[in-house]
Amino acid sequence: MTTNGENSREDEIKADKDIDRQTESEQVQEKQQQVHKVSIRNLEAWFGSKQALKNINLDVEQKTATSVIGPSGCGKTTLIKCLNRMHEMTPGAKAKGQVIIDGMDIYARNIDPVIIKRRIGMVFQKPNPFPTMSIYDNVVAGLKLNGIRDKRLMDEIVKDSLEGAALWDEVKNELGKPGMGLSGGQQQRLCIARALAMQPEVLLMDEPTSALDPVASSKIEDLVHDLKKRYTVIIVTHNMQQAARVSDHTAFMYLGELIEYSPTKKMFENPEKELTERYISGKFG
Numbered sequence: 340m341t342t343n344g345e346n347s348r349e350d351e352i353k354a355d356k357d358i359d360r361q362t363e364s365e366q367v368q369e370k371q372q373q374v375h376k377v378s379i380r381n382l383e384a385w386f387g388s389k390q391a392l393k394n395i396n397l398d399v400e401q402k403t404a405t406s407v408i409g410p411s412g413c414g415k416t417t418l419i420k421c422l423n424r425m426h427e428m429t430p431g432a433k434a435k436g437q438v439i440i441d442g443m444d445i446y447a448r449n450i451d452p453v454i455i456k457r458r459i460g461m462v463f464q465k466p467n468p469f470p471t472m473s474i475y476d477n478v479v480a481g482l483k484l485n486g487i488r489d490k491r492l493m494d495e496i497v498k499d500s501l502e503g504a505a506l507w508d509e510v511k512n513e514l515g516k517p518g519m520g521l522s523g524g525q526q527q528r529l530c531i532a533r534a535l536a537m538q539p540e541v542l543l544m545d546e547p548t549s550a551l552d553p554v555a556s557s558k559i560e561d562l563v564h565d566l567k568k569r570y571t572v573i574i575v576t577h578n579m580q581q582a583a584r585v586s587d588h589t590a591f592m593y594l595g596e597l598i599e600y601s602p603t604k605k606m607f608e609n610p611e612k613e614l615t616e617r618y619i620s621g622k623f624g
């Protein structure tokens with residue numbers, strides 16, 4: 340028969356072990372959160388009464404490229420616009436659920452959407468340099484809005500960002516010329532440089548090559564390979580070869596739902612769902 344004293348000592352030891360186990364599991368959870376740059380939880384989005392995204396759950400690892408594929412109208416653009424709170428700028432549009440970036444829910448009540456757009460850069464389908472601005476001013480436009488005026492700092496950022504966007508060598512002697520005077524592919528890289536100048540943590544790209552010729556497209560694809568060494572890149576594409584070439588993971592969407600999310604090689608060689616198989620083999624879409 341054990342005494343009460345012994346019992347309570349045993350209880351104490353057991354409680355200590357429980358605490359140790361708890362701390363361990365908290366540490367594991369924390370590690371997982373650190374690896375996942377972006378975690379999407381139960382995300383839904385609407386345009387008025389029309390639901391465009393249904394219960395999306397997705398974890399994106401840091402410093403990887405993720406492709407989002409799926410037929411026209413399935414919600415790809417809406418999904419990435421929800422990742423920097425651009426979706427809600429459309430009148431009547433709303434989103435519900437959680438988007439956690441670096442452990443911070445970007446939809447939390449105390450979060451300023453302007454800061455989110457600064458931290459999560461976006462490049463659109465059609466290159467959209469600011470029409471009246473020079474190449475230089477296009478790159479620093481966002482910095483100036485944030486009150487940065489130091490010329491030496493801006494010069495440095497312009498060079499770094501244009502190098503990061505693989506455009507520096509082509510424009511370094513004509514930074515004062517209009518951004519609109521560049522070719523389509525150069526304009527798209529200028530827009531990438533403009534996004535990089537803000538030192539984003541995540542770079543969203545919505546069909547960045549669909550308006551470009553094959554040579555310009557392949558430059559952007561090469562660039563994605565470099566960018567993912569420093570940034571977490573999420574790229575919407577209609578081009579499945581492109582998804583296969585540039586991304587580590589691929590998300591397949593259909594009618595507002597995330598059907599499958601797998602390592603790209605697996606997605607294209609051995610998809611889990613029949614719907615994915617039918618889409619990637621060109622049977623619909």
Ligand SMILES: Nc1ncnc2c1ncn2[C@@H]1O[C@H](COP(=O)(O)OP(=O)(O)OP(=O)(O)O)[C@@H](O)[C@H]1O
Nearest residue numbers: 386389391409410411412413414415416417418429
């Ligand atoms: N501004 C809007 N107002 C109302 N409905 C919209 C609006 N924008 C998109 N939608 C609807 O939301 C759904 C998702 O659209 P979204 O643009 O995200 O699709 P997508 O997958 O990017 O298509 P695409 O490949 O053609 O670019 C579609 O049914 C679309 O009609």
Ligand SMILES: [Mg+2]
Nearest residue numbers: 415416417545
């Ligand atoms: Mg789209």
